Amino acid sequence: MLKLIKFCRLHKRQLSTSPAATQSFRKWYQQLWTTERTNLPPYSHFTQIGDPVLRDRAAEVPVECVDSKEIHAIVDRLVHVLRKYDCVGIAAPQIGVSLRIIAMEFKRSIKNELPQAMYKARQMSELPLTVFINPSLSVTNYTKHKHPEGCMSVRGFSAEVERYEGVKISGLDKQGASFHLELNGWNARIAQHEMDHLDGKLYTDQMDRSTFTCTCWETVNTKSGRVEIPFYK
Ligand SMILES: [Zn+2]
Known part of the structure; x- marks a missing residue:
């Protein structure tokens, strides 16, 4: 300075x-x-670790505002960014909005993209697009599993993280109606990861630090370091 x-x-x-x-x-x-900002949330990109929005406890959406044009616009943007970046989960702070909203989707097509042994070992299964507003989570199966996990807000890295095998997640849908889901395996992992985002936590807070990995470290070697991690798509 x-x-x-x-x-x-x-x-x-x-x-x-x-x-x-x-x-x-x-x-x-x-x-x-200047305090004037030219690019305001909800963003079309992922906020990155270090951004204070990822460390705040996100606020509840007032119940009377759930079925509103403003919240619907945030949900639509959340789903748009989730799909644009081919992710399986996203939380509103990741597009710069400190509200308790998450979206999850595990597409059927992923099964064909991954080795079958990995798909099975990680207990993966299809999860249709699901949006929760003001969600709460309870553990239904305390067995823990450790698997590699990534986060679009910690772009370019991954690490092994322990998560519970089964959870129940309850909240409101876009119209303000209550519903709940019981999730197991990888989908339970996604729910736990996204719920953490709403409380200002990132997987790096609880990862096995010895497994923290740059996802393109091999390419860095083969391309003599000429590799870029894109923050846009
Ligand atoms: Zn994340």
Whole structure:
């Protein structure tokens, strides 16, 4: 910060002889401190670890607001981003909205994309698109399983995380009606991961740290480091 201020002062002095340049400098300088933001949530990208929105406890959606145009727009964006990035779960803080809303979907087609042994070992199964507003979770099977887990808000990394085998998740749908789901295996894992997001927790808080892995470490070697992790799609 100190260096930046010195830099600014230096440039202001140098530019002060030219009114046009001074103006453009002022604009540039003001942009550094402006509170005005040009890209507002709900975002079409995933917020990344370090963003305070991922560390806040997300707020309940007031019941009278659930079936509203504003909440429906957030839900629609959540589902749009979930599908755009081919994910299996997403929580509203991940698009910059600190509200207790999650969406999950485990498509049938994933079965053909993964080795069958992995699909079975991780107890994966289809889960149709499900949106929960103000969800709560209880554990129905305390057996723990440790599997590799990733998060679009910790882009480019994964680690093994222990999760309970079975959970029950209850909440409201888009119209404000209560419903619940009993989930097992991988889908229970997705629910636990997304619920953590609503409480400002990330998998890195409880991962087996010795398994923390850059998902493209081998490509980094084969391409002499010329690899980029995209934060957009
Ligand atoms: Zn996540």
